[in-house]
Amino acid sequence: xxxxxxxxxxxxxxxxxxxxxxxxxxxxxxxxxxxxxxxxxxxxxxxxxxxxxxxxxxxxxxxxxxxxxxxxxxxxxxxxxxxxxxxxxxxxxxxxxxxxxxxxxxxxxxxxxxxxxxxxxxxxxxxxxxxxxxxxxxxxxxxxxxxxxxxxxxxxxxxxxxxxxxxxxxxxxxxxxxxxxxxxxxxxxxxxxxxxxxxxxxxxxxxxxxxxxxxxxxxxxxxxxxxxxxxxxxxxxxxxxxxxxxxxxxxxxxxxxxxxxxxxxxxxxxxxxxxxxxxxxxxxxxxxxxxxxxxxxxxxxxxxxxxxxxxxxxxxxxxxxxxxxxxxxxxxxxxxxxxxxxxxxxxxxxxxxxxxxxxxxxxxxxxxxxxxxxxxxxxxxxxxxxxxxxxxxxxxxxxxxxxxxxxxxxxxxxxxxxxxxxxxxxxxxxxxxxxxxxxxxxxxxxxxxxxxxxxxxxxxxxxxxxxxxxxxxxxxxxxxxxxxxxxxxxxxxxxxxxxxxxxxxxxxxxxxxxxxxxxxxxxxxxxxxxxxxxxxxxxxxxxxxxxx
Amino acid sequence: xxxxxxxxxxxxxxxxxxxxxxxxxxxxxxxxxxxxxxxxxxxxxxxxxxxxxxxxxxxxxxxxxxxxxxxxxxxxxxxxxxxxxxxxxxxxxxxxxxxxxxxxxxxxxxxxxxxxxxxxxxxxxxxxxxxxxxxxxxxxxxxxxxxxxxxxxxxxxxxxxxxxxxxxxxxxxxxxxxxxxxxxxxxxxxxxxxxxxxxxxxxxxxxxxxxxxxxxxxxxxxxxxxxxxxxxxxxxxxxxxxxxxxxxxxxxxxxxxxxxxxxxxxxxxxxxxxxxxxxxxxxxxxxxxxxxxxxxxxxxxxxxxxxxxxxxxxxxxxxxx
Numbered sequence: 001x002x003x004x005x006x007x008x009x010x011x012x013x014x015x016x017x018x019x020x021x022x023x024x025x026x027x028x029x030x031x032x033x034x035x036x037x038x039x040x041x042x043x044x045x046x047x048x049x050x051x052x053x054x055x056x057x058x059x060x061x062x063x064x065x066x067x068x069x070x071x072x073x074x075x076x077x078x079x080x081x082x083x084x085x086x087x088x089x090x091x092x093x094x095x096x097x098x099x100x101x102x103x104x105x106x107x108x109x110x111x112x113x114x115x116x117x118x119x120x121x122x123x124x125x126x127x128x129x130x131x132x133x134x135x136x137x138x139x140x141x142x143x144x145x146x147x148x149x150x151x152x153x154x155x156x157x158x159x160x161x162x163x164x165x166x167x168x169x170x171x172x173x174x175x176x177x178x179x180x181x182x183x184x185x186x187x188x189x190x191x192x193x194x195x196x197x198x199x200x201x202x203x204x205x206x207x208x209x210x211x212x213x214x215x216x217x218x219x220x221x222x223x224x225x226x227x228x229x230x231x232x233x234x235x236x237x238x239x240x241x242x243x244x245x246x247x248x249x250x251x252x253x254x255x256x257x258x259x260x261x262x263x264x265x266x267x268x269x270x271x272x273x274x275x276x277x278x279x280x281x282x283x284x285x286x287x288x289x290x291x292x293x294x295x296x297x298x299x300x301x302x303x304x305x306x307x308x309x310x311x312x313x314x315x316x317x318x319x320x321x322x323x324x325x326x327x328x329x330x331x332x333x334x335x336x337x338x339x340x341x342x343x344x345x346x347x348x349x350x351x352x353x354x355x356x357x358x359x360x361x362x363x364x365x366x367x368x369x370x371x372x373x374x375x376x377x378x379x380x381x382x383x384x385x386x387x388x389x390x391x392x393x394x395x396x397x398x399x400x401x402x403x404x405x406x407x408x409x410x411x412x413x414x415x416x417x418x419x420x421x422x423x424x425x426x427x428x429x430x431x432x433x434x435x436x437x438x439x440x441x442x443x444x445x446x447x448x449x450x451x452x453x454x455x456x457x458x459x460x461x462x463x464x465x466x467x468x469x470x471x472x473x474x475x476x477x478x479x480x481x482x483x484x485x486x487x488x489x490x491x492x493x494x495x496x497x498x499x500x501x502x503x504x505x506x507x508x509x510x511x512x513x514x515x516x517x518x519x520x521x522x523x524x525x526x527x528x529x530x531x532x533x534x535x536x537x538x539x540x541x542x543x544x545x546x547x548x
Numbered sequence: 549x550x551x552x553x554x555x556x557x558x559x560x561x562x563x564x565x566x567x568x569x570x571x572x573x574x575x576x577x578x579x580x581x582x583x584x585x586x587x588x589x590x591x592x593x594x595x596x597x598x599x600x601x602x603x604x605x606x607x608x609x610x611x612x613x614x615x616x617x618x619x620x621x622x623x624x625x626x627x628x629x630x631x632x633x634x635x636x637x638x639x640x641x642x643x644x645x646x647x648x649x650x651x652x653x654x655x656x657x658x659x660x661x662x663x664x665x666x667x668x669x670x671x672x673x674x675x676x677x678x679x680x681x682x683x684x685x686x687x688x689x690x691x692x693x694x695x696x697x698x699x700x701x702x703x704x705x706x707x708x709x710x711x712x713x714x715x716x717x718x719x720x721x722x723x724x725x726x727x728x729x730x731x732x733x734x735x736x737x738x739x740x741x742x743x744x745x746x747x748x749x750x751x752x753x754x755x756x757x758x759x760x761x762x763x764x765x766x767x768x769x770x771x772x773x774x775x776x777x778x779x780x781x782x783x784x785x786x787x788x789x790x791x792x793x794x795x796x797x798x799x800x801x802x803x804x805x806x807x808x809x810x811x812x813x814x815x816x817x818x819x820x821x822x823x824x825x826x827x828x829x830x831x832x833x834x835x836x837x838x839x840x841x842x843x844x845x846x847x848x849x850x851x852x853x854x855x856x857x858x859x860x861x862x863x864x865x866x867x868x869x
Contacts, residue, residue, distance in 0.1 A: 059825050061630050068630070070829075140598035196602055197632040215631070215641060216817030218718040246713050247812045247821060250697060254705045255712040425830065 046231070048223070050547025051240040052524055054537065055252040055261040059216050059245050064200040066184060067141050075265050075534050076219055076243055080204035081182035082539040084111075085175055089530050091342040093175045093448070096540055097229060098129075100174035106166075106485045109173050113160040117226035119209035124183060126162040130154040131186040133164070133177070139195050147177030169483035171490065172449045179448065207236035207543050219243040230543035237526070237546035256282075262524055265537055267515035269397075270328045276518055285529045285536070286516040288341045291444035292334050293322075293402070293510035295390075296431075296467040301438045303384055307504055308367045309415075313388075313439070314508040315353045315360035316409035323511050326402040331511035337501045338450050339512050341531060344491060345450055350498040352508060357412035364414065371414055378414035387416035391431055392441035394421045397513060403441070435466045443513060446533070451490045452482050454497075458506065469506040523548055556854070560847035567843035568620065568836065572613055575832050603629055616836070625840065626833035630825075635837035639819065643841070645715055646811070646818035648730075650803050652738040657749045657796060665753025665792070666780060672758055680750060687747025696740040696813040703736060710736050713815030737814040741807050745799055752795050756788035763787075786860050793860065797853030804845035 060072035065081060084098040100111045116124035133151055136144030150170065155163040166173060185203055192198045202210025207230060208221035220242050227235040244261060246252035253272045255261045268276075276282040295313070297304040304310060319333035336346040361378070369378040369386060378386045390406070392399055399421070407417045417439070422430060431440045447453055455478040457464045458471075477497045484490045517535035519527045526544040527536045536542065600606050604615070619626060625635035668680040703710040711717065716729045760766065761784055769783045804819070811820035819838055826834035 058828075059821070061829075062632065064632070067632070070630070140594070145594060197627065199633075212719065214718070214720070216821065217714055217716075220719060242718055244714060244718065244815075245817075246815050247824065248815075251700060251713050251813055251815065254700055258705050258708050258712060260712050 046237050046526060046544075046546035048234065048237055048239065050238050050524070051242055052238050052263065052545060052547075053242045053244060053261045055246050055255055055264045055266075056243050057249055057252060057264075057266045058247060060213075060219060060243065062200070063202050063210050063213055063219075064195070064198055065182060066136065066144075067196050067198075069142060071533055072243075072265065075537050076210075076221070077182070078206070078534055078539050079208045079221060079241065079537065079542060080202065080206050080210055082206040083179050083182050084113075085179040086538070086540050087179070087448075087531050090344075091339075091531055092344065093179055095174070098178070100178075102171075102173070102485065104485060106169040106171045106173065106483065108166065109164045110157075111162050111164065111174065111178075114229055116205045116229070117224075118185065118203050118205050119222075119224040119226060120203070121226050122187075123159065124205045125159050125186075126156045128183050128186045130156055130162045131190065132181070132184040135184060135189055135195075136181065141195055143177075143180060147173075147181065169485070170452075171482065171485055171487075172452045175449055176452070206539055208241060211240075217245060236543045241542075256518065256520055259520070261520075263519040263527070263536055264517065265535060267517055267535060270330055273516050273518070281520055281522050283519045283521050283527055284516055285518075285527070286514050287529050287531055287535075288332055288339075289513045289515050290339070290341060290446040290448060290531055290533070292339045292447070292512045293331075293396075293441065293443050295406070295508040295510065296440045296442070297505075297507060298435070298437050298439065298466075299468040299470065300435065301388065303380060303386060304388070304438065306367075306380075308363055309386065310505040310508075311353055312360040312364050312413055313410060313415060314505045315356050315363070316406070316413050316415065317352075317508055317510060318355045318405060318409050319511060320355075321405050321409075322402055326405050327398050327511060327513065330397070330514045330516070332514065334509040334511050337498045337509060338454075338494070339447065339509075341512060342450055345494055347491070348495040348498065350495060350502055352502060353505070355409070357409055360413035360415075369414070376411070376414060377416045385416065386414060387418065388438040389418045389420050390439045390441055391420045391422055391427060391437045393424050393427045395424055396441070396443050399441075402510070406441070432464070432466050435468060440466075451494055454478055455482065458501075467506060471500070471504060471506070474500050474504070553851075556851050560851065563847055564840070564843045568840050569613075571836050571839040572616055573609075575830075575835050576609060576612075620840075625837040628826075628834050629831045630829040631831075631834075635833045638822065638834060639837050639841060642817060642819045642822045645816060646804065646807075646820065649734065649737055649741065649807065649811070649816060649818060650800065652734050653742045653745060653803070654796070654800065656738060656742040657745045661746050661749025662753050662785075662789070662792065665750045666757055666785065666788075668750065668754040669757035669761065669788075670776075670780070677754075680754070684747045684751045684754075687743050688751070690743055692740060692744070692809050693813060695743055696736075696810060699736045699740055700813070713813075715817050733816075737807075737810050737816050740814070741803070741810045745796065748795055748799070749792055752792040753788060756791050757784060760784045760788040790857050790860055793856050794853055797849050797856070798846070801846035801849030802842070804842065804849075 056072045058072050060076055061070045062068040062073055063077060065073055065077040082097060084096060085093050086096040087093050097116060098111050098113045100109055102109045111129060113124060118124060133148040137148050150167045151164050152167045153165045157163060188201060204224050207224055207227045209224050211222040212220040220240060223236055223239050230236055246255055249269060249272060252264055253275060256264060273284060277284060297310050299305055323331045323333045332340060334340065335351045337352060338345050340346050364378050368381040371378050403419050407419060410417045431437050456462050458469055458474060459465060459478055460470050460475050474497055477493050481490050481493050517529050519536055524545055525548055526546045528541045529535050530538055530541060532538050604612060628635055628638050631638060664680060668677045671677045700712060704712040711733050715733050721729055766779060766784055769779045808820040808824050811818045812824050822834060823838045
């Protein structure tokens with residue numbers, strides 16, 4: 001008996017310790033949610049030097065960033081070969097390492113590079129820019145064809161200027177491809193016949209270049225001494241950035257706490273935030289993501305072809321509960337059809353139907369729906385029950401809570417939502433590829449350039465219009481926007497489109513997930529994060545990090 | 549003996565063939581493919597098709613299987629979909645780390661498990677045996693991620709005497725300092741992975757030893773004037789080890805395929821983490837290569853175990869004659 005008591009006590013201690021290690025700390029503490037640099041970062045004047053150690057939550061696959069698009073490789077390579085275009089805190093893109101002008105109808109773009117040099121001192125030239133676009137299209141690499149497939153010809157005007165002549169107008173030509181695809185080095189790639197299997201040298205025209213890439217373990221970047229586009233011509237402050245891989249988030253947070261790493265490249269969970277928030281040496285910065293949650297109504301379901309049904313379901317979405325309870329506050333409610341991240345595009349404040357389950361039920365009842373058998377579920381005039389399966393990926397953050405809130409809201413209006421959690425592969429097969437679903441719930445990764453990208457999601461027959469929505473009036477507006485050079489007019493057209501969208505509700509938006517990044521400010525300062533997936537390590541911000 | 553070996557090798561090859569074939573079809577039976585995971589709003593259907601063709605996924609399944617077998621007989625495991633390097637090269641990069649972890653685990657399991665098992669058997673029913681039995685029960689039932697995080701919390705975070713993850717502190721050092729650094733990184737994953745295996749080794753050795761100590765030949769050995777140490781070392785241990793060797797041999801075979809959970813939690817760059825990454829990326833060739841490695845390891849370890857058991861107990865005739 002005595003042994004049992006001792007054993008029980010030991011087990012209780014061990015479990016308590018382990019729970020704490022797993023991030024389940026019971027300590028209370030508010031998470032800092034600011035994009036400003038905290039006072040704990042203030043230090044002496046920044047200078048060159050120091051090695052910043054960064055934790056990654058997965059193995060970065062390859063430095064050949066043109067064919068490989070995993071997030072961690074992108075985070076690393078955005079410091080080596082940054083994109084010419086980046087995004088500011090209001091969701092607007094701007095020319096970071098180049099400037100661009102277009103002719104009136106946006107069929108000709110002139111791009112002028114700033115002073116950029118590879119880490120061996122040779123300049124980045126207009127030839128490199130022109131080569132990148134043609135090489136990528138010719139070799140059918142990833143997204144190249146989407147962005148540059150309509151380039152009719154390129155003219156290299158001088159070392160820094162290149163003109164792109166397009167087959168069709170493209171208002172986002174510069175903001176599109178040059179935000180996503182970095183420049184390729186012509187002298188390196190022109191002899192490469194198989195770019196898919198090519199191992200990139202790691203040369204950089206950004207603030208750093210790849211010194212060592214040890215698969216599965218670490219990546220070491222060294223400062224590019226020829227990079228002058230930062231800190232009044234000084235270039236980056238840090239001498240080295242060392243990326244280490246911690247495939248488990250709890251292990252990565254422990255590594256941050258014991259000083260093995262200085263910053264986490266990836267955003268961290270609410271549990272980890274709670275664990276770190278109480279200690280002021282950790283700077284936690286929260287930014288909105290570039291994606292959002294979306295309920296998509298398949299037009300293959302007869303009841304969902306009825307706009308009243310789509311409106312009613314949309315009125316059952318309690319966004320406040322989704323954010324506060326479903327997402328533990330780690331999201332921003334999305335009342336507009338377009339993400340509030342893109343401030344210019346939601347200035348009109350056209351809103352989705354408000355949460356009102358009673359009104360939703362009345363709407364359906366006034367359009368012929370009734371609960372004839374008393375089971376709490378409405379039926380249409382032909383007896384079909386308002387019962388739908390909602391397919392969603394299990395990998396979505398807090399998805400069980402979110403789904404339960406959606407299901408409960410719909411039930412109050414007499415609509416049954418049957419939940420169908422799926423792994424990523426099955427979801428792709430059933431929803432995005434198979435298009436055999438009733439309602440799907442997904443979190444878009446990044447939807448940028450909404451004035452042109454929305455066509456891919458809602459255009460008739462478009463790849464991501466897996467709900468098979470078909471509305472010619474909305475389609476025509478989206479198509480017209482793609483060739484309207486005047487941004488103000490595009491915003492006006494987008495407002496019209498948003499109003500049509502709200503009237504028709506082909507889908508419903510829920511929230512924008514927040515992303516919270518953490519850094520230890522004991523040894524380093526100058527951390528700031530903007531919209532995007534790179535957190536503190538977005539190139540335009542990372543160049544401001546310095547050793548105290 | 550040689551006929552037995554040939555028969556076992558042929559049976560092993562058949563097992564490997566069936567295993568790799570099943571793996572080939574199972575990974576493709578998953579309801580998606582690597583390309584669908586990479587689809588994004590910015591990618592044209594043409595680019596998607598180009599990617600499918602590049603991966604050879606546009607071919608009928610049987611054609612893919614035929615090509616896979618031809619390549620396999622040529623020693624070519626294909627190219628990783630995500631890493632774009634030959635799978636053999638990829639596996640060979642990771643295998644030494646897994647073998648190192650495995651070696652450390654075996655040393656720990658044999659070095660501690662057998663003496664403790666013998667100790668428990670010699671003190672059967674006494675206080676020492678009871679403590680060992682409790683520890684064995686805990687060791688067998690412990691959840692590996694639980695013990696992994698407990699070790700990390702205590703030794704990496706609380707006492708700060710061990711690193712949190714990786715195989716060494718970058719950049720890679722040289723000489724003795726590098727060896728010591730790797731050894732330090734090896735400690736926690738080894739302990740975490742050894743716990744269950746160690747408990748099994750103790751349990752089988754203890755039980756085997758208890759059985760053997762009741763045999764007539766042990767009484768005969770005592771009657772010849774041998775002391776307890778001589779009897780245990782020269783007469784009992786060899787026979788008592790048979791079940792232990794059998795169990796450990798099979799476990800080693802499985803572990804070569806990768807201790808997925810342990811390697812993932814401790815960021816150990818071995819085959820286990822490779823499998824974890826490959827599943828996430830639906831990297832078929834890497835998964836096939838890793839499972840081939842697992843099948844070969846299990847078959848080889850089975851054979852070695854049989855040979856060792858036959859050596860331990862000459863009464864066991866290989867081939868059953």
